[in-house]
Amino acid sequence: MFSCLATAAGAGDLPSALTTADFLQFDRDQAALGHSLFYDTILSGNRNISCAHCHHPDFGTGDGLSLGIGEGGQGLGPDRTPGVGLSRIAKRIPRNAPGLWNLGARDLHVMFHDGRLSTSDLFGNGFNSPAEEWLPKGLNSLLAAQALFPLVAQFEMAGNPGENEIIGAVHDRIDNAWPILAKRVRIDARYGPQFVQAFDHIKTAEEVTIVEVANALAAFMAVEWTSIDSPFDRYLAGDTSALTDEQEKGMELFYGKAACDSCHAGPLMTDQKFHALGLPAFGPGRTRLFDPYARDVGRMGESNQLEDAYAFRTPMLRNVALTAPYGHNGAYPTLEAMVRHHLDPAAARAVWHPRDAQLPEVAWLAGTDFIIRSDRREMARQARFVPPGGPALEAAEIAQIVAFLGSLTGTRVDQPPFGVPAWFKP
Incomplete structure (x- = not known):
């Protein structure tokens, strides 16, 4: 998103070069787990959309659309269609899907187009967010906090009222949906053992919460899309x-x-x-x-x-x-x-x-x-x-x-650590 007016009359100095020291460090096993979760529809209310449907590397980690087609749509990128029948979309996503580059930067302190997520001690959990005091503690980064909100957004991933238990819980209180999603993931035979392996404090799959899910997603996005080699x-x-x-x-x-x-x-x-x-x-x-x-x-x-x-x-x-x-x-x-x-x-x-x-x-x-x-x-x-x-x-x-x-395009953007999994079918 190139969207800030430049009107100052004077010239500024060139910035310092970005290095790995400018970025938070994440566990690679957690990133590998987050890689699978990012491309899996398991985190959506109706199990029909993944994070990757709106943030795909083929479209610069966006979706190639002005306003996205979220839950209920079919396909990928500019070819995505709005769905059919009762499951078709009710409205477009209100804002453009931003790219995911360099979101693991240490100095990053605000996210979303309107800044409704930021680092803060206001609610005692490290963040000022739409969830206020209901945002869980233990998130490893601003990026992990951000990852939680598309999961409970009606038109992005949660679905429409009456369609599934996730959106029903959201309409009761935003944090009521996250334990349901966490349970859905931890009882899946593919994921339970991976959480035990990736997180030292997790001894059994039953201990997995939405915090570990968000931390894994953040680890993946940060590792996959750090770009400092342009x-x-x-x-x-x-x-x-x-x-x-x-x-x-x-x-x-x-x-x-x-x-x-x-x-x-x-x-x-x-x-x-x-x-x-x-x-x-x-x-x-x-x-x-x-x-x-x-x-x-x-x-x-x-x-x-x-x-x-x-x-x-x-x-x-x-x-x-x-x-x-x-x-x-x-x-x-x-x-x-x-x-x-x-x-x-x-x-x-x-x-x-x-x-x-x-x-x-x-x-x-x-x-x-x-x-x-x-x-x-x-x-x-x-x-x-x-x-x-x-x-x-x-x-x-x-x-x-x-x-x-x-010239700001990285030279290895087409060689990410993980890439699109072979099983991902948009």
Whole structure:
């Protein structure tokens, strides 16, 4: 997700090179267990979707869609269909599926587009999350905490009310579903013994809780998708020949005239803050109880602060060239289009067309996919938060920035430690 406005006038220094010391260390046996769980549908309410259906390496660890097709859909990536009959999807996933690169970084302290998960002592379990005090203790990382929430999200993995015991428990209280999922996993003959082997404190399968499930998933994602070997990383480490001339010019613009690093700052290339970009609105949105159906106010939905209206978290940029489409709702299909929006948000909004969205056809949702755009009051509210443009750049300079963003792609992204298991059938 390349979604943070760069408007500062000055140039920043280049960040330090990322090294393995910048990342949490995870147990490889736990990662191997998490690898299987990540691709298995056992963690979904109706056993019909896995984490990998929305975060697949073939699509840069996303799904190649602006807004995903979750529980009830069929297939993978842009070819995923919305299902049929009573099990078909009821709505699209409200926001774009983010890539999973470098989520084991030590300095990472906030997740989700609206930042509704962060490290905190507020609830006594290490995190400020939608589960508040009901989030279990013992999670090994922010990434492990994050892994718990898609499992209990109705349209992502849990399913619709009346379909299974998982969603029923969620509607009672969010943490009531996790023990059911943990039991489902630990009584499976494939997994019980693996938990005993992977976790020193687990002596019998009956001791497995959702904490071990989440910790295994986190171990896998962190081990599988740590990426610090891009040409840019080699350049930062001292190899001044690692970038092409176009990429180096783009880097100079990124950290100079274009000031992209005013938000994409530091070794992780994010300030981990929230910025309103004025992206074109569409889709169901992630609404609050009292919001119109299609509205998405971004960070304000978590903070309840007006200054956070329509603001979304600055993403990290490693492997960004692999993770199209771009923006919190996947509004733009190319990096060039996303860069141009940063430079002139008002103009980009004016020429944006619904066909730019990567949305598989869903006949029963067609009437609502873009209905927000006909709400004049809401469009006027959003327009007030459209930021000013960045510096005027020539087409050649934009191309150079895009070339630099391409230099953030790891050289071994197609050689992960584990890979897609042969048994995974989307």
